[in-house]
Amino acid sequence: MSVIVLLILASLSIAVTFLLGFIWAVRSGQYEDIETPSMRILMEPHRKPDPSRTNNQKPSP
Amino acid sequence: MSATTNPTVLTATGLGLTGVSSAHATERVSCFHCGELCPDHTFTQGEKTFCCQGCLIVHDLLRENGLDQFYDLSRHPGVKVRGAGRQGQWSYLDDASVRTQLLDFDDGKLSRVRLHVPGIHCVACVWLLENLFRLHPGIGKSQVNFPRREVSLAFQPERIRLSQVVELLASIGYEPQLTLGELDRQPPHSLRRKQWLQVGIAGFAFGNIMLMSLPLYLGLDSFSGPLFRKIFGFLSLIFALPVLVYSASDYWRSALLSFRQRRMTLEVPIAAGLAALYAQSAYEILGGMGEGYLDSLAGLVFFLLCGRVFQQRTQERLAFDRDYKCFFPLSAMRLTAEGEESVAISKLAVGDRLIVRHGELLPADCRLQSGSACIDYSFVTGESEPVAKAAGDHLYAGGQQRGGAITVETVKPVSRGYLTSLWDHEAFRKERHQSYNTLTNRFSRWFTRWVIAVALGVALYWLAHGQTGRGLKAFTAVLIVACPCALALAAPFTLGTAQRALAAIRIFLRNAQVLERLAQVNTIVFDKTGTLTMADASEVRFLRADASEPGAIGAALSAMEKHWVAGLARQSAHPHSARIYQWLGGGDIAPAEEFKETAGGGIAGRIAGRVIRLGSRAWLENAGIHVRDTALPVGSAVHFAVDGEYRGVFVLNNRLRPETETLLTDLGSHYELALLSGDNARERERFRQLFGNQARLQFNQSPLEKLEFIRGLQESGRVVMMVGDGLNDAGALRQSDVGVAVVEHAGAFSPASDVILEAGRVGQLAETLRLARRSVRIIRLSFSLSSLYNLIGVGIAAGGLLSPLIAAILMPLSSFTVVAFACGMTNRAARPLRIFRNECP
Numbered sequence: 001m002s003v004i005v006l007l008i009l010a011s012l013s014i015a016v017t018f019l020l021g022f023i024w025a026v027r028s029g030q031y032e033d034i035e036t037p038s039m040r041i042l043m044e045p046h047r048k049p050d051p052s053r054t055n056n057q058k059p060s061p
Numbered sequence: 062m063s064a065t066t067n068p069t070v071l072t073a074t075g076l077g078l079t080g081v082s083s084a085h086a087t088e089r090v091s092c093f094h095c096g097e098l099c100p101d102h103t104f105t106q107g108e109k110t111f112c113c114q115g116c117l118i119v120h121d122l123l124r125e126n127g128l129d130q131f132y133d134l135s136r137h138p139g140v141k142v143r144g145a146g147r148q149g150q151w152s153y154l155d156d157a158s159v160r161t162q163l164l165d166f167d168d169g170k171l172s173r174v175r176l177h178v179p180g181i182h183c184v185a186c187v188w189l190l191e192n193l194f195r196l197h198p199g200i201g202k203s204q205v206n207f208p209r210r211e212v213s214l215a216f217q218p219e220r221i222r223l224s225q226v227v228e229l230l231a232s233i234g235y236e237p238q239l240t241l242g243e244l245d246r247q248p249p250h251s252l253r254r255k256q257w258l259q260v261g262i263a264g265f266a267f268g269n270i271m272l273m274s275l276p277l278y279l280g281l282d283s284f285s286g287p288l289f290r291k292i293f294g295f296l297s298l299i300f301a302l303p304v305l306v307y308s309a310s311d312y313w314r315s316a317l318l319s320f321r322q323r324r325m326t327l328e329v330p331i332a333a334g335l336a337a338l339y340a341q342s343a344y345e346i347l348g349g350m351g352e353g354y355l356d357s358l359a360g361l362v363f364f365l366l367c368g369r370v371f372q373q374r375t376q377e378r379l380a381f382d383r384d385y386k387c388f389f390p391l392s393a394m395r396l397t398a399e400g401e402e403s404v405a406i407s408k409l410a411v412g413d414r415l416i417v418r419h420g421e422l423l424p425a426d427c428r429l430q431s432g433s434a435c436i437d438y439s440f441v442t443g444e445s446e447p448v449a450k451a452a453g454d455h456l457y458a459g460g461q462q463r464g465g466a467i468t469v470e471t472v473k474p475v476s477r478g479y480l481t482s483l484w485d486h487e488a489f490r491k492e493r494h495q496s497y498n499t500l501t502n503r504f505s506r507w508f509t510r511w512v513i514a515v516a517l518g519v520a521l522y523w524l525a526h527g528q529t530g531r532g533l534k535a536f537t538a539v540l541i542v543a544c545p546c547a548l549a550l551a552a553p554f555t556l557g558t559a560q561r562a563l564a565a566i567r568i569f570l571r572n573a574q575v576l577e578r579l580a581q582v583n584t585i586v587f588d589k590t591g592t593l594t595m596a597d598a599s600e601v602r603f604l605r606a607d608a609s610e611p612g613a614i615g616a617a618l619s620a621m622e623k624h625w626v627a628g629l630a631r632q633s634a635h636p637h638s639a640r641i642y643q644w645l646g647g648g649d650i651a652p653a654e655e656f657k658e659t660a661g662g663g664i665a666g667r668i669a670g671r672v673i674r675l676g677s678r679a680w681l682e683n684a685g686i687h688v689r690d691t692a693l694p695v696g697s698a699v700h701f702a703v704d705g706e707y708r709g710v711f712v713l714n715n716r717l718r719p720e721t722e723t724l725l726t727d728l729g730s731h732y733e734l735a736l737l738s739g740d741n742a743r744e745r746e747r748f749r750q751l752f753g754n755q756a757r758l759q760f761n762q763s764p765l766e767k768l769e770f771i772r773g774l775q776e777s778g779r780v781v782m783m784v785g786d787g788l789n790d791a792g793a794l795r796q797s798d799v800g801v802a803v804v805e806h807a808g809a810f811s812p813a814s815d816v817i818l819e820a821g822r823v824g825q826l827a828e829t830l831r832l833a834r835r836s837v838r839i840i841r842l843s844f845s846l847s848s849l850y851n852l853i854g855v856g857i858a859a860g861g862l863l864s865p866l867i868a869a870i871l872m873p874l875s876s877f878t879v880v881a882f883a884c885g886m887t888n889r890a891a892r893p894l895r896i897f898r899n900e901c902p
Contacts, residue, residue: 005292012296015269022261031257036207039184040191042134 094120095234096137115142119233126195131185138185140234151224151231153392153403154239160223165213171201174223175213176237178230181205190235197221197229212237241389241406241475260366263308266300267359273297274356278866287349294346297355305339309362327505327549330512334544335361337537354541357868361546364876372553372560372573389458389475393417393424396468411471418466425471427456432467433658435635436460439590441788446697446740447636459788463636500577500837501552504844505545512543512855519859538863542854546872547847547879552840555883559836562891568829569817578799578815579833581780585728585826586771586793588785589738589748592803592823594715600696601644605709606689622708625673626701629653633664637699638675641711663699674702681707696743715744717751720824725751727827733779735759737767739789768792784826788812801826828894835890843883850875 025031090099092112104111111117116139123131131138153159166173181187187205190212194200199220205212212235216226230237273293309332316332319325335358342353395404396414404413406424414430417423423436434450441459450456456469516539523532556573563570570576587593603618618626627645630638632652653666653673662683663676674681678688678700686702696714700707728734735757736748742760752758759770771793774781783790783797786804791812794800802814803823818826854871857863 002288004289008292008296012269015265019262019265022265023258026254026257026261029254031254033206033208036187036205039187039207042184043130043188043191 091137092116092139092141093132094137094139095141096139097141112141115234118142122196122233123189128189128192128195131189134185134188135183138183138189140180140182140186142232142234150403151227151392153405154224154227155222156405156408158407159391159405163223167218170217170219171215172218172223173213173215174226175211176227176230176239177210178212178235178237179210180235181207181210181212186235189233193229196233197225200226200229239391241391256366256370259308259310260363260370263304263359263363263366266304266308267356267363270297270300270356270359274352274865274869277352278869290352291349294352297353298343298346301339301342301355301358304359304362305335308366309335312362312365324502325506325509326502327509327545330505330509330540330543330545331365331549333512333540337540338544341534341537341541352865354865354868357541357865357872360869360873361544364546364873365549368550368553368557368880372557389424390422406475409471409475411474413471415469415471416466417462417469419462419464421462423456423458423460423462423469425458425475426473427458427469427471429454429456430468430470433464434467435463437463437636439787464633499552499574500840501549505548508545508548508848512539515543515855515859516540535859538858539855541868542858542863542871543851544872545847545851547850547875548844550876551843551847551879551883554880555836555840555843555887558884558887559832559891562888562894563829563832566822566825566894566897567819568822568825571815575799575815576833576836578780579782579830580837582732582782582799582830584733584735584774584779584781586735586737586774586781586783586797588783588787588790588793589736589744590715590740591786591820592784593721593736593748594717595820600714600716601641602696602712602714603701603709604712606707618709622701622703625668625671625703626675628668629656629664629666629673629675632656632666633658635664637697637711637713638664640713641675641699671704675699675711718820718823722751724824724826728830729753729756731830735770735774737762737770737783737785737790737793739763739767739787764789764792768796771796784818784823785812822897825894825897828897832891832894836887839883839886839890842886843879846882847875847879850878 090102090110091097092099093109094111094116097112099110099112102110104114104117106117106120109120111120119139119142123129154163161167164172164174178190181190187207190205191203193203193214197220199217201215201217203212203214212230214226216223221229227237227239273296277290277293312328312331312335315326316328319329338354338358338361342355342358345351345353389406392403392405393409394401394416395409396416401416409415409425415424415427429450429452431452434454434456435447436450436456437447438457438460439447441457447463455472458473458475516536519539520532520536523529523535553573556576559576560570560573605618623645627642630642630645633639635658653668656664656666658664659676659680662680663674665672665674665676665684667673674684674686676699678698681688681700681702684702684705686705686707688700688707696712699711699713701709701711725734729752733755734752736752736759738758738760739762740760745758745760748758749756759766762770767790771781771783775796775798781797782799782801783793784801784803785794786802790802794802794812794814799816800812800814801816801818802812803818803820805820816829850871854863854875857867
């Protein structure tokens with residue numbers, strides 16, 4: 001049974017790691033704005049300007 | 062920046078014009094960029110129609126830089142660019158002192174600035190502003206904080222100046238708000254970080270202690286021996302310590318404060334309960350006698366903090382504390398020997414000569430030097446009619462110029478003006494009532510007394526029977542079980558839910574306590590201009606001079622006359638002219654020749670050989686025209702003459718908001734109503750009918766008189782709600798028990814207040830008050846419910862029978878049912894508000 005002590009220590013150290021992660025996240029300001037990131041997820045990453053589009057003719061998608 | 066003056070725009074417009082405009086000539090189309098209805102089809106490109114040149118330019122600019130994803134993210138995402146910026150309008154931003162105050166960071170190579178941009182409204186805005194770097198190489202990373210409507214961006218000052226950054230933002234429709242208040246803006250507060258940490262740590266401890274308590278509850282230690290009981294006990298003690306010391310620190314602090322001030326707030330029994338929980342648990346665990354109540358302790362703190370977060374996640378983008386500084390611009394145009402220069406307001410000196418253009422504010426008390434001044438003080442004094450001023454007249458700060466440009470000389474420093482003197486009043490010096498007299502605290506006053514009485518009584522009872530150990534245990538058990546967790550949660554969840562329901566229909570409360578005060582209101586005081594009437598819409602009627610019956614002849618203006626009046630009125634920037642022109646349908650009418658405007662008099666001009674005059678009675682009579690007497694209805698009169706022959710009079714009235722009448726009837730049956738207006742009394746009769754005979758109607762009120770009127774009402778024992786919109790109401794809003802500021806849109810400036818209400822929502826005031834009263838009733842019911850739980854718990858505890866397992870079940874159970882009851886009931890009570898939700902943009 002005493003092996004459980006080891007398991008508990010292992011699980012606790014993982015839990016504490018997550019707690020430290022949370023503290024770091026709060027400190028670095030990630031909880032300052034919890035609304036905008038949910039909008040950013042809708043955006044595509046940088047799309048290179050297409051040279052064929054510069055003449056005001058939008059190709060049909 | 063070069064793209065703003067792109068020649069391709071014109072060719073594209075020209076091409077689109079022939080193809081599309083004939084096809085859709087009759088139906089009205091929304092602008093592809095901003096969604097406003099297009100007046101015609103002048104600006105088209107392919108299948109897209111634009112309402113103005115500005116929108117088209119922005120569209121092409123984004124297009125060329127590969128930013129057309131903007132239009133895929135939402136429909137009509139753009140912001141209409143209002144009025145072209147003047148050359149050098151922002152140059153004061155490069156002034157070293159303004160720069161350092163605005164910039165968050167600057168090392169010469171890289172600068173960072175945070176700008177408040179009220180125009181941000183959708184996903185596409187966020188996307189565009191975060192892709193700004195593609196419009197100018199000097200701009201680095203930019204990040205938007207949507208709830209606060211803020212964009213913070215980095216730029217290289219060697220490649221782009223701050224003024225150019227702002228100019229770029231303004232050119233694509235996102236003009237930042239740069240007011241005097243922006244300068245002493247607080248940095249983002251770390252308070253909320255602390256709250257998140259407190260909740261997180263309490264939650265972490267709650268979960269882990271629960272995991273370790275479960276085996277003990279299930280009787281695991283009966284076959285694993287005392288080893289685990291010890292380990293789990295010690296670990297729980299360690300985990301519970303930060304909860305007690307850090308997470309619950311605010312409760313300790315306020316309990317201590319209440320104790321010192323001899324007040325019985327709810328924090329006192331909470332703190333006592335927490336202390337008893339930890340002491341009892343430590344005693345049991347260290348003594349090897351049991352497992353303690355640490356899971357209950359952590360759970361309690363966690364739930365309490367969750368309640369607080371729920372309640373405090375309010376509309377932070379709205380500033381409820383704005384003062385006059387947020388009303389004043391950051392800069393003014395100063396006249397010097399070399400010409401005009403843009404200068405920061407803080408650098409204005411007495412004696413400076415300034416140019417104030419149409420729509421601009423007077424930054425300080427000034428004397429008019431030249432130009433035809435027509436000053437609109439409606440926001441400052443409540444006077445709805447703009448005042449014409451002649452050279453040499455004194456002009457007060459905060460007035461808005463209507464019409465052409467004027468030159469003024471400042472006579473007082475910015476901070477000493479007539480307007481800012483209101484802020485020296487004592488009402489502004491005292492802290493806004495952080496009331497201790499909340500429902501929760503009133504209830505907890507007798508609750509706490511009872512708990513302490515019962516705990517002591519029980520302890521004494523067992524002592525008298527010689528069972529000291531049991532007596533001590535029962536004493537702590539009563540404190541533990543009576544710890545008013547559910548009680549403390551009832552108010553935050555009820556009020557938080559109600560607050561959210563109101564925010565969904567764009568009525569914003571400063572904090573949840575405002576709802577409690579709303580429920581106590583028995584007197585409602587209204588401001589007139591901008592609150593009950595619309596600021597810039599008016600009813601226009603034409604009364605022909607020869608008609609015997611006034612009022613019946615609105616249409617009697619012949620087409621020819623309409624043409625003349627419109628042609629003349631369109632050339633003047635005077636609000637009366639603008640309203641008449643609008644009433645006549647606007648349109649492109651040939652302007653009058655020999656146009657002449659007399660300040661405070663009227664306008665004259667020649668159309669098709671005829672001399673047309675529009676103006677005041679005295680001015681027409683001065684010109685030798687006989688003005689016939691007619692019984693004029695209430696309103697401002699503009700007389701009309703053609704070739705020296707009097708034709709009739711236009712009567713302009715401030716238009717009531719359409720919902721005003723129903724609202725006043727609805728409220729009048731429950732509340733005492735009053736009207737406070739800075740305007741003159743010419744509309745007294747009209748409002749007498751609306752308000753009924755009992756209501757007190759006060760006109761010609763200065764801001765200070767308004768404040769005193771409210772104070773007088775309060776001294777006679779009334780709980781007053783003030784509804785107003787202007788700076789002139791700032792004192793009254795501040796003094797009243799609930800100040801409601803009416804704004805055109807939520808981002809606009811509003812004086813400090815408790816409630817911010819969008820103008821279209823004035824009609825829902827009655828619903829809001831009803832919801833407030835219901836919420837308070839729900840809180841009362843929740844109190845009874847949680848008291849019931851406490852009664853059962855205390856019954857068990859008094860017998861000294863409270864086991865950790867019962868505590869661990871009873872506490873969360875009571876909390877959950879109370880929270881579910883409070884939220885459910887409040888959502889039901891708020892259901893009538895839902896029908897208004899769809900109307901929101």
